Amino acid sequence: xLLWTMAGAAQQTVTDDxxxxxxxxxxxxxxPFWHSEGYLLFSDIPANTIYKWIPGSMESQIFxxxxxxxxxxxxxxxxxxxxxxxxxKVSAVNTDKKMVLLADSYRGKRFxxxxxxxxxxxxxxxFTDPPFGVSDSDKELMFSGVYLLREGEEPEMLFDGFQTPxxxxxxxxxxxxxxxxxxSGDIMVFEIADDGTFEEPELFASVGASAESGSxxxxxxxxxxxxxxxxxxxxxxxxxxxxxxxxIDLPVRATNMAWGGNGxxxxxxxxxxxxxxLPMKAEGINK
Numbered sequence: 422x423l424l425w426t427m428a429g430a431a432q433q434t435v436t437d438d439x440x441x442x443x444x445x446x447x448x449x450x451x452x453p454f455w456h457s458e459g460y461l462l463f464s465d466i467p468a469n470t471i472y473k474w475i476p477g478s479m480e481s482q483i484f485x486x487x488x489x490x491x492x493x494x495x496x497x498x499x500x501x502x503x504x505x506x507x508x509x510k511v512s513a514v515n516t517d518k519k520m521v522l523l524a525d526s527y528r529g530k531r532f533x534x535x536x537x538x539x540x541x542x543x544x545x546x547x548f549t550d551p552p553f554g555v556s557d558s559d560k561e562l563m564f565s566g567v568y569l570l571r572e573g574e575e576p577e578m579l580f581d582g583f584q585t586p587x588x589x590x591x592x593x594x595x596x597x598x599x600x601x602x603x604x605s606g607d608i609m610v611f612e613i614a615d616d617g618t619f620e621e622p623e624l625f626a627s628v629g630a631s632a633e634s635g636s637x638x639x640x641x642x643x644x645x646x647x648x649x650x651x652x653x654x655x656x657x658x659x660x661x662x663x664x665x666x667x668x669i670d671l672p673v674r675a676t677n678m679a680w681g682g683n684g685x686x687x688x689x690x691x692x693x694x695x696x697x698x699l700p701m702k703a704e705g706i707n708k
Contacts, residue, residue, distance in 0.1 A: 435647070435658060436688075438700040440671055444474050444481045445695035451639075452537070453689045453696070454494040454502075455681025455707065461689055463696060464491045466507060466554075474696060476682075481696075485518055490554065493537040493677075497544055505535035507554030511546065511570060524576050527568070530561040537639065537677075539591045539598065539708045545617050546570040547579075547598060549586035567600055569617055579619045580611070588640035588650060588677070591708040599625060601637035601650055606630040608637065608650055608659075626663040628652025639677025639691070643703040649688075651675040656690070671697070680705025 448467040455461055461474045462484055471491055473484040485491075489506035497503055502514040503523070509532045510525040523546075525532060534554030539547050551565045564581040567589070580586075584604040591598050598619070601608045606629040612620040628637050628650055638651040646661040656675055658667040673692045681689050682698070685705045690697040 435643070435667060435703045436669065436699060436701045440669075440690060440697040440699040442695050443476075443698050444472075444479055447472075447694050447696075449676070449693050450691040450696060451677050452491060452493040452505075453639075453677055453679035453681075453691050454496065455679050455685075455689060456496075461679075461681060461696070462494055462502075463689075463691055464488060464494060466490050466492060471504075485514065489520070490534075492535070492554075493548070495538050495540045495546075497540055497546075498542065503538060503540060503546060505538045505548050507534040507536075509534060509555065511535050511538075511548060511576075523572060524570055527562060527566065527576055527578055531559075533560060533562055533565060536587055537589050539589050541591060541595050541617070541708075544572060546572075547589055547591070549583075549589050549600065551583075551585040551587060551603070553585070567619075571617075577618065580622065582622070583609075587636075587638050590640045590642055590648070592642060592646065593644065593706050593708075595708075599640060599642075599648060601628070601640060603636045603638060604630060606637045606652065608640070608648070608663075610663075624663075626650075626657075626659045626665060628657045635674040635676075638675070639679075641678055641680060641688070641705055642708070643680075643701075643705050645703060647703065649678065651677065656688075669699070680707055 447465045452464040469487045471485040472481040474481045489508040491504040493505045533552045566578040567580040569577045583602045587603045609622040610625040634654045656669040688699040
């Protein structure tokens with residue numbers, strides 16, 4: 422891995438290290454989540470499985486199967502895992518691994534394939550619903566929405582202006598939310614109103630699009646307010662003003678990432694067949 426700093430930007434980098442493969446042999450990995458007990462969970466979508474990787478091991482073990490073809494994984498304040506699933510559902514997994522359905526439709530029509538999520542401190546779940554995991558003949562919603570889900574209530578569709586909404590992340594203060602679109606490569610930012618809904622979006626940045634070398638997919642933020650998005654040929658890093666300040670080159674296409682490890686200073690990166698870790702100078706936030 423090489424680290425490339427944008428011309429004209431400050432020469433401070435977020436990492437001086439190289440990404441290291443920690444486990445491999447998967448069909449298509451996504452949705453990494455670092456558990457506070459010291460291990461990594463991630464989805465293998467085609468395998469319908471969530472795997473668990475413990476640091477120091479090259480092997481991963483099955484954590485949950487079937488997973489509903491889960492993609493994104495997060496945890497709510499009660500310690501439950503929240504899954505967005507390409508089977509068209511959003512579910513909670515209790516500590517006994519029993520799965521509980523939270524939502525599977527909007528106004529009586531099946532979700533397309535819930536893809537990624539971010540959870541506010543009060544339990545609000547925001548998630549994207551692109552058409553990646555549903556055939557045209559099975560599609561019931563003719564748009565790809567970004568939703569707000571409050572447990573026990575009907576989901577609210579907050580925005581339907583994306584072609585393929587994908588990565589989604591709250592900033593640390595939960596005053597803004599970022600959503601990217603895989604097709605265009607654009608990253609939009611929304612101010613969050615007092616009731617949890619969105620204000621009108623603004624273009625924050627763009628990573629462009631490339632079917633071969635990667636697209637806008639998973640996103641994370643660090644404590645300095647920098648936003649990281651997968652994109653063509655690596656991970657694109659933006660400052661709080663939306664200026665691209667770095668690009669982290671990777672040996673393979675990245676699909677998503679999550680902070681973890683000691684001090685939240687390791688970036689765990691999913692790729693189609695393997696998981697990588699990258700030591701960072703920055704401290705990440707998990708939302």
